[in-house]
């Protein structure tokens with residue numbers, strides 16, 4: 001990075017954050033001024049599964065997402081953030097290695113970072129090397145046993161079911177039986193239940209993280225927290241469904257595939273077709289009433305996710321850790337909700353590849369702003385290293401730190417981004 005005036009980039013960021021250059025950021029950073037040592041940020045990386053920017057803070061005024069919106073009000077919200085592959089495992093691999101798919105060689109669900117780039121230091125790995133306590137809860141890597149050496153503790157995972165009703169289980173069993181025992185088939189694509197949040201996996205993950213945060217004392221930490229909503233099936237408590245009036249939900253205006261579109265440009269949403277009640281025939285469209293129910297379920301799942309994020313952010317605040325913790329909220333890939341007559345992810349359409357990215361850096365982003373600059377998931381690794389004053393490992397790194405956009409959100413920036421097509425198993 002080229003020096004900025006007499007200061008290099010790292011010195012400039014420190015000055016901005018810790019008050020040396022004055023202004024709003026400087027005032028917010030006054031509490032650091034009396035420290036003799038450079039203060040260390042903690043990092044809380046919150047990952048959501050299949051969350052497109054369907055949030056109030058992205059202008060989606062119909063959404064009930066007060067907790068993420070509150071985070072956004074103290075953050076830079078990136079309006080044009082793109083994943084590198086619209087599929088869980090390869091997208092997460094890009095964030096966690098800072099490498100593009102051409103270098104990780106991961107474009108499906110069947111490969112782990114530890115196998116494909118075994119000598120590459122990962123994002124949690126670089127924090128661990130620098131003395132941070134590195135923690136993982138829920139779905140961070142796609143494979144829960146990937147990159148185990150980079151965590152200070154055994155990752156917290158919830159195994160087993162994520163449905164409540166016997167009906168869901170019975171239908172799933174029937175659907176599997178009807179497809180020659182193929183266990184990738186499931187029950188209905190949603191359920192509405194009267195259970196507490198922590199009946200479901202994400203509620204349990206939030207419970208665990210809230211407690212674990214209270215036990216962190218003097219260690220700087222890097223905490224990866226992965227929630228699995230709003231991923232299918234949209235199984236969440238009824239109260240989240242009741243936040244939305246189904247009759248007022250807008251259906252997609254472009255509900256048919258583009259005329260003469262190449263077949264490869266749209267996936268055939270096999271992921272959704274494996275749920276009971278969805279037309280299985282190739283290229284068949286989802287009926288309007290089911291479309292409305294699925295959109296309703298996605299919105300309910302986003303609000304359920306928002307509630308779990310809110311609980312974790314509240315725990316961070318209560319524990320006194322919020323003032324020096326960077327919080328990032330990121331979605332691993334987008335999701336189509338009937339646009340182009342299509343569903344889920346797996347293609348390179350805008351709805352598949354554009355993802356939410358919100359970052360709060362105490363003292364730097366307190367006023368809350370949007371940035372329209374292109375950013376990519378591979379950029380997160382070098383950005384966090386810069387913000388935390390960690391040297392990048394001496395290895396191939398393919399992202400660009402977006403810290404200049406945190407300082408000046410409207411500045412000119414990248415003119416392009418890149419995505420790769422996913423391949424292989426399309427279940428998740």
Ligand SMILES: [Ca+2]
Nearest residue numbers: 049050088332
């Ligand atoms: Ca995903």
